[in-house]
Amino acid sequence: MCCILVAMVAERHSQLRHLAGWLLLALFVAAASLGPLPAWGAVLDVGNEGRFVAPGETDTVQNFFGVHLVERARDGSERDFRWTSAPRVTLTFPAAQRMQPQILTVRACGCRFDGSTGTLTISVNDQPLLTSTTTDQWRQYSVLVPPDLPHPDYSLMVALDAPTWNTTEGRTVGIALDTVALQQTTPPRLLNLWSIALIVAGSAAGLTFWRQRALAAAALLAGSLLIVRVVYLPQLLPYNMLALLLTVGLVALWALTRVVRVGPLLPAVLAVWLVFSPQWLGYWILDDAFISFRYARHFVEGHGLVFNVGERVEGYTNFLWTLLAAGMLWFGGDPVLLATALTMLLSFALVAGCIALAARLVAPALAWGAGVLLALSGPFLLYTSQGSGMETALFAVLVLAVLLALLDERWRLAGVLAALTLLTRPDGILLAGVGGMYALLRGGHGAGFKQLAALRPALAYALPLIALYLPYYLWRWSYYGYPLPNTFYAKVGTTADQIGRGVRYLHDFATHDMLVMAAGAAVLLAVVAGWHERKRWGAVVGLVGGFVGLFTAYVVLVGGDWMPGYRFFVPLLPLLSVLIVWGLAYLGTGGGRHLAFSVQVLVLLMAMQLVFLPATSANRVGSAVWDEVQVVRRYREIGRWLNQNTPPQTLIAAAAAGAMPYYAERPTIDVLGLNDEHIAHLPAATINIDKAGHQKTDPDYVLARQPDIIPWVTAPYVATHPTFHANYHHQRYVGPEGTTVQLYVRHGLTFAER
Template sequence: MTDFSAPEQPRVGRMAAEQRGRFSLLIAAGVVAVMAFLSWFLAGAPGTNGIDDAAITRAYAENIANGHGFVYNIGGERVEGATSLLWTLILAVPYLLGGNPEIPILSVAALLTVAAIWCGLRIAGRTAGGASSLDGRRAELLSALALCGLPSFFIWSVWSMMEIALWTALILLLLDRLSWLAEASAPLPRRDLPLLLAATALPLTRPEGIAVAAGLGLLAIALRPAVWRPAGLAVLAAAAAFALLALGRLAYFGFPFPNTYYAKVSADRLQNMYDGAKYFISFLTGQPFAEVLVPAWLLLAVVSLWGMLRRPAPGQRTAVLAAAAVFGILFSYVMLGGDHFALWRFYQPVMPVFALPLVLGGLALWRVLQPVPGPVAAGLGLAALLVWISVNAVSYRQERFRVVREFALSARGEAFGTYMNSFSPRPSLGVTAAGGIALTYEGELRDLMGLNWVEMAHANPIKTGFRNHASFDADTFWKHPPDLLPQFHKSGCQRATWTEAAQGAASGVKQLFAQPQFQARYTPVLLEMRGGRCTNAFAANHWLAQAADSRIIAAGWEKVILSGNR
């Protein structure tokens, strides 16, 4: 294969490249500043506390910072209920420093998002022929404008407090450095420190990071064998990090993967693929323009590969690497079964480069329209940009209720945990929303979804029911019955009429409500709170006898309608 690479830049050229790099960084920072606000505003100002799953990671980080170890309950079992080890350790730093951790966490997420977008702009410029070329600079600018039509990326990366910002930044850094090596002129460096950093950190961020780092590294070597040394070192670094982490997990937790893997991923691979295919199809049909962009990425990869064989040109290797990253992310989560969150959380890492085929197509169209008067061509481009932004914004706005629900769930958990601290004795709580409440409640929590409970996560390897919440096992519940099952995860309280969609054949927690054993040992109650608010709950009879608190109002099973048994 012809080794086509850009000529070595003289000193003046390198200085100009550095200036362009700083300018691209400023553009990335500006995009994040604008879109972070707009994504938050369009979602209905959901809060600054992050989502409930992020609160789980924060709870682990706080326990680590306070010297309790990697545990969900202080003094409880070692369990890795946070998927991202590296993100958990990063979040421990604000808790070590003291004060309100939310501002530092959001600041780190914003900075990582800037880094991810900056790498994405560099990749766009390189794909279009190099940042030093006019097309390259135009590609960077158009890519930045295209990101203004992807608010879902910013709500997930900046505001959710999940590891999305770190995960995306590392993937884009890896892709940026590999594409630079693939396009750079000789002599190539023997090692690339940013590349090694990204490759090492990816498996520490998520288990599938090893597939991303190794897959893209080996592809870079296949596209340009001359990069075998720096790219090969990156692959070895990723493999070593993955192996050492697995050994460390075995020594500390007793399992090679996070507990979330065992709680969420079914041993039934066909079921995973079926659920993952539904997830991918929902993305194709729900994310605006995805049905155009995904085939466009395939076309870009094919055209670039064909061009490398017939007529090599700058940017072709970068295009192939970027396409591999996009399809690798998309189909990895087909195999793993997808997710239940709004706005396709797992697919957000591809968003900084997702519109690249449209950008390249726009540049090609611009060249075709050269005979057209400048104002007319500019007007057509502006109209296309407005359509892109407005269609995406409307779709995002329609999802705001699902977005707000995730933030509100965490806030309700924090408030309810503080409220329950005032009871004596403090009950053990069986919860289905295990994040926000873990930040405030000082008693024992039992995660009925299994994310933070080893025995529950491993009870049923075959998961059936609601995606990522299908690990509940009734037999495990009855081995360790909690004192109280509160329903603070519901936005309202049922006073006059209490209805539960429960039946004995159900796969989740609601199957309990129809069991005679549960009805004999638990009493439906209302927990009265300030401001006339209340929370429905099921209280163990032995705890009710001990608590004797006027805020607990026994409702009786005759007040509960089990609609699933009708």
């Protein structure tokens, strides 16, 4: 009886402690909803801008143009300033729209010292907000920035318009500029209502997964959202979207813990990392992503899946991804923003799939180690959390999903997923073939190859695959007129050339990502140490290793890829992580020192992954990713200028057929042939460049079509043609983002700049 009473009292105390914990969490959330963060601000101290990492770009602003060299005021203030050198000065605060509401402050002086006044007009994102006078005194001009001023990067571009005049020394100047600053007028709360709603929803999910530790899970979710809120800086994705992605991703990882046991802390750390890492490493969008976006927009507008209206050319190889982009546009969304959010969400799916696959070979702790190893991979983050706009993350998720379905012997589901993989990238044919072979082998293993029952798994796998993919393939062949995409014909090279390029691509990948060599060593170790247990791991390792080997051989044969971050190998990264922890598991089977050494190797690999991360940073000046960001910004501005200043029928010729044609919304000749049937089907390479997709062009054909405009960056492909300079003249214009747009315009054409 006493024991029963003691148990009842203990249970009562436990319930009270549990209730007190929930009340404390509620009080914490309520307090955080009232507590303000420090107001965000950005200041350009003109004359003391700090380093310029590129023309017009500092650590604070971009596209700062239209000013003279630094001078020092002679009024005893020791103030550094710059005279404006043109009627318009521009500067852009990147992604600053994410920190509304704000006030813009400009400190300037007319400083003509003859008693005359001038005018100053302050505009933000091409919307005039204030017109005032300038005098011989330094004055401060302040204006409230309206919300949601359109800009493709969600930035705030400040334009200062002031007439120029000539000094007694003969210099042309406008106004003296001292400071341009943005400041939040209302500091954000530590946790807003959206965050609180997510905490409530996440806590409800936590009760499903944890029961006994639901309070800890809810506290971790609240803490994770709080961390992301505190460290949040202006970036492509708004905080509310990041908070949603964090919550959904964390709940998905918690769901996985029901199968692969681990406490709630590690999933929370992984979730925060996947959401936070792009703020450190930077977001990016590849120029090629805009090719799919252009096809998607034309599809939504009713023109079909075409690059140019009325021309059926298959210049994309990611049908399913293009349809997803079309869905984003259909609902009025920004494909750049939503594609980035989707790839971040897919990063959670990839980590979860990697852990689930690893759990078939190793203990739960090591399986989660595979997920951490993957999450620290630079190429993985580059094509998932950081964006890219490409289909790589979707393809990688589908690869993992097919492999897991095959291992579970869910043949019909595997066939459906394999078809989706093929719809995402033609390379999926390799996985489809591996899956079919695996289904045949499993059927034969269970029933004997001479029995009809041996074919049932293969038939169950193949029928849905064929039923989904064959109608699509027949449609695209009839629609575009060729059995293969136009990009296949555009990318040429002799077998020796391609293989040599592919070998270099593999070598560079292996020396820049530790997962490759570590996986090779781990597989060798595990096969030798665990050969006697091969019946336990043979199916998993055989399927995974077989696909890794086949896909690697394919990448080498096609010559690799030119894009940063070894895009073609990203789908293999989860599989390499799995193979590594499998090898380490056998290394630690001796217990004691062997186990400790195994853990040390895993931690060392994680540390080395961190060391390599800056190489794939979009914020690292001079990196390949940073260069691509600059390229897209430059081409986007050319496209926006063309859109604003040319008639809709204006024909342009572009060597980079992504951002420029997308923003221009003008018919475009793809000079390199990815989206041009004639150039792609030329019998041989015409350009001596060792770069896939950049080896064919036809200046005769391009100039015979009489494009109205040839951007300066495209001119080298046609400049040696005898008719080029006879028919085109060079022009410079001020772009809508402040930089100079250089074009070759066909004689007789003029454009009225807006």
